[in-house]
Amino acid sequence: MKRVPSNPSSLLRPSVRALHGYTPGEQPKVRGLVKLNTNENPYPPAPAVLRAIRKATDGRLRLYPNPTSQALRGKLASVHGCAPENVFVGNGSDEVLAYLVRAFVEPLAAVPERERSRATVQYPWPAYSLYPVLAGIHGARAHPVALGADFGLPPVAALRRGKQWDFDAALTFVTTPNAPSGRGYTTAELEALCVAQRGAVVLDEAYAEFADEDARALAFRHPNTIVTRTFSKAYSLCAQRVGYCLAHPEVIAALDKLRDSYNVNLLGQVAALATLENPAYYRKNFARIRATREQLRRELSGLGWQVLPSQANFLLARPPGAPAREWLDWLREKRFLVRWFSAPEISAYLRITVGSEREAAALLRAVRRGPRA
Ligand SMILES: Cc1ncc(COP(=O)(O)O)c(C=O)c1O
Structure with a gap:
């Protein structure tokens, strides 16, 4: 009689074994982080x-x-x-x-x-x-x-x-x-x-x-x-x-x-x-997030970042002076979570969710110092 193998992965379909699952952005377990990595809305539901x-x-x-x-x-x-x-x-x-x-x-x-x-x-x-x-x-x-x-x-x-x-x-x-x-x-x-x-x-x-x-x-x-x-x-x-x-x-x-x-x-x-x-509550939030987005874009650009125009609630921005990956780690140390993707077309950039006005201001204060300042 054929025995069931002790390693169940050999029972899986080969295509499932070979699969790379989706990698979600970090959902932090520690408090006090400014979470600008998964394009969540900074404002609560109505x-x-x-x-x-x-x-x-x-x-x-x-x-x-x-x-x-x-x-x-x-x-x-x-x-x-x-x-x-x-x-x-x-x-x-x-x-x-x-x-x-x-x-x-x-x-x-x-x-x-x-x-x-x-x-x-x-x-x-x-x-x-x-x-x-x-x-x-x-x-x-x-x-x-x-x-x-x-x-x-x-x-x-x-x-x-x-x-x-x-x-x-x-x-x-x-x-x-x-x-x-x-x-x-x-x-x-x-x-x-x-x-x-x-x-x-x-x-x-x-x-x-x-x-x-x-x-x-x-x-x-x-x-x-x-x-x-x-x-x-x-x-x-x-x-x-x-x-x-x-x-x-x-x-x-x-x-x-x-x-x-x-x-x-x-x-x-x-x-x-x-x-x-x-709808009125949300229309106000959309306008607020769009305004913060444009302000953040202007200010980051002023600090030497190359920021693409955005129609969403995030910005794709290429930081100056150090590789994006280094900025990612440095910002994490300063308690800001943003997203970096390894795909070569975008690996020079960080994707930054547009948070509240306060979060954007805090990010700008941190960014002025920068990893190699
Ligand atoms: C482009 C795009 N489509 C769809 C989704 C999925 O959204 P949800 O499953 O939360 O509705 C996301 C989430 O990040 C997204 O960025």
Whole structure:
């Protein structure tokens, strides 16, 4: 009789054994750090949202939540001027992105070589670093294509000339505004891409509320286009894990077939619904964060940092005088957490979340000293 091996990893699928999981930014266990590393919102949810969560925290927690997030879908539909059938809600937008891969992309093993576009997850790079992980989990091909040097989206004609871009890719993710650069894209350039693309296009608008322009209208104009959003960043609800997408009803129906039965927890649904009922509070926060972003950008630039324009709640900035990695460690010693990525296109930069006015001022005071001062 064959014995079960003592090392269970040999039982795993080889593709899972080889997988590199997503690396999240540090969630510190010590207090007193200024946390500018994961693009969280520096301001709390609206008081009415916290009240709604408290009010829902009672004996009803023993019951399953509404399986389709019905009330929240209805409210999102009225906010976005569409039908509830155009809306899908997930456990964070990460979950929605994962379902979209499952819905549109074949695993590589399921298609002949000449049809590998059907197993391709494509994305202009640099982008949200979860995309290659999602492709890997699904056994699909991750296909990054370099953005322009200024993180601009190459026009469709240039993509055709470049030959690397796959217009038949089963699914193309575009982070817009781009992360980690903060670069914004116009609806017109995104639309040109959606029209040219024969597969699905996912516009990941996790940071859209901080931008001058958003492209949600494309989800209603082009049946291959899906727009994803989150309550994490602009709406201060990272902990509750609620995201959603807008798309053609047939796409939404497919996602509903794939999802876990009760994929969005009760308190998440309650919190997101209450959030949408308090838009004035959040509009003020967006304006405040944008103002702090511009001020931080001006002041860092004045100190010799090369700071890219940003349409998001973070800045990508190249520090002067020492490598970014050295600045990262030095700032950590001074109790500031920021993010550094080893990818060669961005390893000279730090990504700094725009915190409160106070946090930005404290960061600037520290930065004036610098690691080699
Ligand atoms: C571009 C982008 N998309 C999606 C997400 C996921 O957000 P969540 O799962 O919290 O909704 C993030 C989080 O950092 C992000 O940066």
